[in-house]
Amino acid sequence: MTALFALATALLWGLADFGGGLLTRRLPALTVVVVSQVAAVLVLGSVVLATGAWHEAGPQLWFAVAAGLVGPAAMLSFYKALALGPMGVVSPLGSVGVVVPVGVGLALGERPGAGQFAGIAVAVTGIILAGGPELRGAPVQRQAVLLTLVAAFGFGAVMALISQASTTVTGLFLALLVQRVTNVAVGGAALWARTRRGVPALPEGTGPRVLWGLLPALAFVGLADVAANGTYSIAAQNGPVTVAAVLSSLYPVVTALAAFAVLKERLRGVQAAGAGLALAGTVLLAAG
Numbered sequence: 001m002t003a004l005f006a007l008a009t010a011l012l013w014g015l016a017d018f019g020g021g022l023l024t025r026r027l028p029a030l031t032v033v034v035v036s037q038v039a040a041v042l043v044l045g046s047v048v049l050a051t052g053a054w055h056e057a058g059p060q061l062w063f064a065v066a067a068g069l070v071g072p073a074a075m076l077s078f079y080k081a082l083a084l085g086p087m088g089v090v091s092p093l094g095s096v097g098v099v100v101p102v103g104v105g106l107a108l109g110e111r112p113g114a115g116q117f118a119g120i121a122v123a124v125t126g127i128i129l130a131g132g133p134e135l136r137g138a139p140v141q142r143q144a145v146l147l148t149l150v151a152a153f154g155f156g157a158v159m160a161l162i163s164q165a166s167t168t169v170t171g172l173f174l175a176l177l178v179q180r181v182t183n184v185a186v187g188g189a190a191l192w193a194r195t196r197r198g199v200p201a202l203p204e205g206t207g208p209r210v211l212w213g214l215l216p217a218l219a220f221v222g223l224a225d226v227a228a229n230g231t232y233s234i235a236a237q238n239g240p241v242t243v244a245a246v247l248s249s250l251y252p253v254v255t256a257l258a259a260f261a262v263l264k265e266r267l268r269g270v271q272a273a274g275a276g277l278a279l280a281g282t283v284l285l286a287a288g
Helices: 002-023 029-051 061-084 087-107 114-129 142-162 169-196 208-237 241-248 251-263 269-287
Strands: none
Touching: 002 029, 002 061, 002 208, 002 241, 002 251, 029 061, 029 169, 029 208, 061 142, 061 169, 087 142, 114 241, 114 269, 142 169, 142 208, 142 241, 169 208, 208 241
């Protein structure tokens, strides 16, 4: 179950990152973050009301609040980086944040078996190699690299926090809602402050009609991201956090493949080798 839900997380995050990267080439990154998270809040609010999940409120929700505070900064940094550099390069670099939840798991006493340790090593190596163009050719701007690393450790912190925010499925719905409400509050305040300083929430010459036309894509990004948080939490609760975190961090492979299929971004040999190693690591982890 851990492997299945972790791989679902990788797919959802990969598609969400691809969609968010595309949207930030048309809208300011902060606008993408806020609007996409509002869509997630509306859906999660309905689910919480329908399931009565509010009855499971407790001190553990502070983990969700903390994740909600870190999340907007990480997403904003990442979407800005995706707008600056090729997705097939930026996304793999963003996965280095896996060291945070893996470190937490080891600190809590988790000790994967030899096969799983090998799988972790192979998968992490593959994820790093998937960012091959950073090493030679198609350089990413320094600003994009810095933003990506900030986002990576933010994402890693969110993964570690959200896995501690609930112990049941209905409690998870409530935790995710609290996280997203916090996201919207923090992101909305930042967006309001920017508009007060004269920075428009929409590009010049772009009216509300354009935003309305992009709402389905914005909603998809928000819902895919929140679903990924949910599947990751389930994976982490049903197996070693170290395994769940590494398998979930395969999402850059999904983003790179989507960029190749839709945007025709070429995958270099080292990227293809990295994707193969990542998949091999996945097999070792699942078998362990």
